[in-house]
Amino acid sequence: MRAIVVGAGIGGLTATLSLRRAGHEVTLIEQTARFTDIGAGIQLAPNATRVLHRLDLLDVVAAQAVRPSHVSFRTWSDGTEICRYLLGREAEDEFGAPYLVLHRADLHQALAAAVPTPSVRLNTVVVGIDQDDESACVTTANGERLGADLVVAADGIRSAARQWLFGADEAVFSKTAAYRALLPSNEVADLGLPDLALWLGPGRHFVHYRVRRGKLLNVVAVCGTEAAQESWTARAEPGEQLREFDGWDPRVLNVLERAGQVFRYGIYTRAPLPRWNIGRVTLLGDSAHAMVPFQAQGAAQAIMDAAVLGDTLADATPAEVPAALDRYVRRRLATATGMQARSARAGEEFHLPDGPEAQERNARMAAYAAENRFLPQATTWAADALDEQTPS
Incomplete structure (x- = not known):
């Protein structure tokens, strides 16, 4: 065919x-x-890495990636940990494939290299x-x-x-935009950042994790906005990201300040x-x-x-x-x-204003983590659509 x-x-x-x-x-x-080295970090849960294994590409991709031990959710103002979930060996044993974080271009390159050149136009x-x-x-x-x-x-x-x-x-514009940057991990080694963390705050959240075998820190800082260009290459104005996250935990501000080239892109959906x-x-x-x-x-x-x-x-x-x-x-x-x-819905939850709603969210997340080792969306990782029966 x-x-x-x-x-x-x-x-x-x-x-x-x-x-x-x-x-x-x-x-x-x-x-x-x-093909160009465009993009930044990407997270691959076990549902995706299971497919890479099936295509005999998991080892190639994993060699360029990082396997975070856990993900930490934190408060925006002082970094207090709300909860954490396991992502390392425990998740791999549970779901049959690893959780990887890596540079998007490394994944793209591995996939592209596996396609015979005569098949590509x-x-x-x-x-x-x-x-x-x-x-x-x-x-x-x-x-x-x-x-x-x-x-x-x-x-x-x-x-x-x-x-x-x-x-x-x-x-459809989601009324959110993201600042993204990559910076050498050794430039933020003094901050004691966890492997993978999401900092939640009013109208904003901040994500970081290491890529390229741990050599680079991938940073994504998301904020609500009424307008933003959809572009992977549009640069933020100098200091723009610091103004958006003014008042956040000093570690967050340190990362944003030390980031050299910062891009800003609008997040769109269909x-x-x-x-x-x-x-x-x-x-x-x-x-x-x-x-x-x-x-x-x-x-x-x-x-x-x-x-x-x-x-x-x-x-x-x-x-x-x-x-x-x-x-x-x-x-x-x-x-x-x-x-x-x-x-x-996750974006709405991440961006709740300080007060009773955010406190309730934090308590709910902590209670869930106390009873479960893995993220709520891990039910998606476990559903092996490759083996399921096709519904009639």
Whole structure:
């Protein structure tokens, strides 16, 4: 069977590898001329790393990553620990795969290196997708038409394919923006920062963890705002991040002050869809379910999409593609849409103002942690969608 995957991000690359693993011929189309070292930190929970293991990439990825022993939730003003959850060896033993934090580019590079070069078409812009009962076809900007038995649109949050399939709708601004930076870990060694921490405060939260085998500290500082550009490369004004987090724990301010180059990007999402596929064409990853990153599951959900897509198409003939895509969507839509909603609620919880609501949140989190070793979303890690029965 022949497949075309549009978009060579994490979801598109994993889909390509999963479809190749299922025995299919895949052409991966990407509009950029080359892969670049863009992005910052990313967290991969066991549901995602289990897929990497299946693709024989876990060791390669883990060699560039850090395995945090725990995650610590803290108060914004003085760093008092609200609660902590285990992420290290205990989580790996419980869920059958590790929890990793790493640079997004390291993950992307590992995935890209596993795709044979002849299967990749860089610097190719797709301007249309059409289909009939027998095949699907993409049209490129230079007028070329490429046919296949199915097309997987992993073209990101600003997906053109989504509009071609389901009509015009726009990405939704979450009214939050994030400052992000990477700085050498040895420059903050005197601060005694935990492996992975989330500091919660009024209208803001602050996340940090080490990447690149511990050599770099990844910093994400999220705040509410009425407007922000959606860009990985837009730089913050000098000192802007310090003004936004004025009054926070001195350790937070020290990290933000020592960060050299700071970027600021608006966080956008997409409204949930009742379906992702029509005929021989389906969405995958952010094009289907872009979410705020407050449960650290955006990339993981795209990786899970790709794994389940490969599973449902493993034994399908070209004639069976539409029915197989229906099964793929039935297996993934509810989980991914639920994670969208939980991520949005987590952001609201993280940003509660000081007072009774925040105190109640902290007490609830501490009580849950006293009874449970792992994060509440660990139920998602444990649900092995790779082995579950496809619902009718």
